[in-house]
Amino acid sequence: MQHTSPLAALRSLLKERELDGMLIPRADAHQSEYCAPFDAKLEFISGFDGSAGLALILADRALLFVDGRYQVQAHQQVNLSEFEIHHLHDEPIHLWMRENLPSGQRIAFEPMLIVNNQYEQLRTSGCDLVAVNDDPINKIWTERPAAPRGAIHPMPVEISGESTASKCARVAEALTREGVDYLALTLPDNIAWLLNVRGSDIAMSPVPLSFALIKNDGAVEWFVDEAKLQQLDSGLLDSLKTHSADAFLPRCKQLAAGKRFLLDGDNTPVAVRFAVEQGGGEIEWLADPVTLMKANKNSVELEGYRSSHVEDGAAWVNFLAWLSHEVPLREAAGNPITELEAQEKQLTFRQQCENFWEQSFGTISAAASNAAMCHYHSAPETNFAITSKEFYLNDSGGQYYNGTTDATRTLNFGQLDGQRRLHYTAVLKGFLSLISLQFPQGTQGHQLDAFARRPLWELGLDYDHGTGHGVGHCLLIHENPHRMAKKVNPWPMLPGNVLTIEPGYYLAGSHGIRIENQVEVVASRPGFCKFASLTLIPIDLSAVDLSLLSEQDIAWLDDYHQQVRETLSPLVSSDARPWLIEATAPVRAQRA
């Protein structure tokens, strides 16, 4: 029998196994934001390649659940005669299943791809969830890319600021305090932080895919493909026990009898729970203590961030000076600079930095209406010209050996209309309101988010994304647990946390604006904190209605630009220096 599509092949296999359907999430076993091609099962079955989604394949229907960001993309990428598109949040899949499927239907899922809290929610669907360890997709995906085997590098303690032994001792202490024997680690950045290593399994994501167990005496077992370990010195490898990644679940089961495991329900595959339970262990569901330890950066890490931002700032200035010079000339010559050309040029400037390693995420280089799509990435077929008539938005960053950067600037090279100036001014005012705030130590992100939105709210406008996210130290660009957004985030903000501040405004089909600095939380008055900018890049004021800025806004801008100018002047090219001086000129003088 010949199958014409992966979907038909899968249905046939499900039928053989007497399964009524199967859940296929966009996920790997590590809940990675960016997945390796090897793990792109959802794309294989549906064609949809967004960063979040979940398919439910039934005998006679196939449903793809994606969030608001991906509705348009899903409709473009998916064969709509095969798939219905549903909204992941407005119509949660467990409720859809409860309302639309006869109870007791046998629905398969791969338990390494579904985390415990998701599983518990799916259990309320009334269906019979069947964990399949021999995922049928593995059988039908004949052209599947190989599993990644990126080399793992050591992260010197001179850069991480704390030895693996010290980190393990602190984790062991936390486990003892909680009365548990083992912590199972499945998040690659938590493992990378703990073991002072960095990986290369996924482009622009310097974390190794692996698993680990740490005992309450600090002993570590690391479950990782041996091929990845060639560049590690024996110091680390002698200090722990290594196993193949495949040995992780069996080992959990083997160790479990009579033991208590700390598992984080938000990110631990439910397969780990099953293994511990089958082995006779108990589970304590708690937030992984490593997540918070990692977010509280030490002074060496903070110094690394600051240093990498100086290098990155100089590369930005060289790029922006070049762009400001070239855009009008090339436009006049009828051969305008494009989004792709700009991002390539920007990369060459970053590559001139001594400590630059790779980009920290895919650059968003977006002109005019392309910038209205928050998650746009340029491609030859969408590659707009950068002109004096429209905003150009650039959101990019670098992994440096000692730190990670992430910044956005929206640029004006000509005379924009009143509406665009009003929107840009509102975004800037929101940015300034939040970044200049003093707040009680321990304040939570959702308490501060609205400061960045208020000037837009005054116009009856808003933006549909968070205001800021944590940034890993030479780790993931979106690091948990801190976040400033409308959604409640229970984690207290303390000195040493590193986040972004990035309000924006997007008018579909017209323009997009975002201004983003990376900041560290620093102590100020007793019991209070402030944000200190790590990002050192001039903020374009040419599209601002200066009459709408407050004295406090202007004081912040002038102080910031003075710091940018004084820090970067000696480091930028001589071509760029005059542009830097002009771009950082005090506003107070201009407005007076």
Added chain:
Amino acid sequence: MQHTSPLAALRSLLKERELDGMLIPRADAHQSEYCAPFDAKLEFISGFDGSAGLALILADRALLFVDGRYQVQAHQQVNLSEFEIHHLHDEPIHLWMRENLPSGQRIAFEPMLIVNNQYEQLRTSGCDLVAVNDDPINKIWTERPAAPRGAIHPMPVEISGESTASKCARVAEALTREGVDYLALTLPDNIAWLLNVRGSDIAMSPVPLSFALIKNDGAVEWFVDEAKLQQLDSGLLDSLKTHSADAFLPRCKQLAAGKRFLLDGDNTPVAVRFAVEQGGGEIEWLADPVTLMKANKNSVELEGYRSSHVEDGAAWVNFLAWLSHEVPLREAAGNPITELEAQEKQLTFRQQCENFWEQSFGTISAAASNAAMCHYHSAPETNFAITSKEFYLNDSGGQYYNGTTDATRTLNFGQLDGQRRLHYTAVLKGFLSLISLQFPQGTQGHQLDAFARRPLWELGLDYDHGTGHGVGHCLLIHENPHRMAKKVNPWPMLPGNVLTIEPGYYLAGSHGIRIENQVEVVASRPGFCKFASLTLIPIDLSAVDLSLLSEQDIAWLDDYHQQVRETLSPLVSSDARPWLIEATAPVRAQRA
């Protein structure tokens, strides 16, 4: 045997019954904020009369748990040789029990006084919780006041805006939607709203203590002391079945077999759960739908609020004009006005209002350092003089036949020092920042709270209370579920909600400042809301550093004062009119 104290008597009874201890909460069966003397069991046993607290009486120790507000008061009121004082939040009682008591200790509690969620938390203590229906306190409290029997009055539909039948139909629809048979109502304000009645069991709390059951067909059974019903017409009484209050639990048990009950775990006594479970019923734990229906005021209720605020505003102006005139004269004469004299005078002005019924809560009339205690109430022994050298804070309100008011003004009658002016200006700026906000419909209170705090945060200061609470319509002064505070409040704010905005600042031993308006949420731009002030009382600007106000601050103040002046001028006494004109003069002119 003679007992020297209630505590000894209680211990003896507990011993007889083989109980190791007993929990005594400051609570009645309705989770009332203000309890009748009949329900003051905690005060009887401990001497502590604050509005929140919980005692644990053991054979050899007695512990009183109170929150931060009441630490000082508890130490003053309680015999410290008998009771240890603990912190209700820093050291939750279930954790104290878990850590300090051998597991399996038999700890008694009265199940009408403990709500389900509290019970579930106490269950994690490791103790054996023993529900006692014949509370030993009832035996030893020989001088116990009588249970309240306040008359219940009808609330005309011309004032409530919706008939009982219509409200019951809406509740029935909600119950049907949730697939439940019954809703058990134990909150007095929810019952008062549903049945369009008001009560008089507790001073300044116009709600009748009673219970009710509503079925998913809209039929109501009301469990209420018959003595309270004399003033009700037969229309209401014929439309429902009445029982004595004592019949509530037996009836729940009797009806339960095969039925589903909706109970709100936050406020339903666990005794109701026991009754339903014993009767063979099932429970759906959900927020009581009446709580939200009641918070979304209809247009008649809103019109009533507005009208009552006009009356209340005129009474305030008459009072403030009198106070402003008298304070310096009486101070100069060596016979200054006191806090108690001021609040008595204020009451006489309110009593002149046509629709005034009673005070909506105990007035806070506090001069100088007395105002630094948020919950201060004047008494002869603390009764400070009101002078030109210190702030005077007045937080008061009225129950009118058509609405409820709650406002605070802090007043300056002389020349205050720079620190007091700075603090007052910061509180005012926080107040203005929040009250002038436009925000997306459905925004939650915790997202907005920080706007009221920011000017204080800039000085490294803060206040330790919420920023705003819901206000009932001729019901409770603190109405659930809406609240603006640091604590997460999940309820979306929508047009028709009525709240307060009341930032403050308190420096112990020195001064206290609070500025409070009651507001309604109104629709503005598409998808957005604003606050519209219900309160119409001039805000004292004599202690403000005007140079610190923004243009937006001044525009709001001038608009507000114009509205106050134009609305109240015709209504205030001729003595007060010149003061009103001066107190509402535009700032713009003064600053220019």
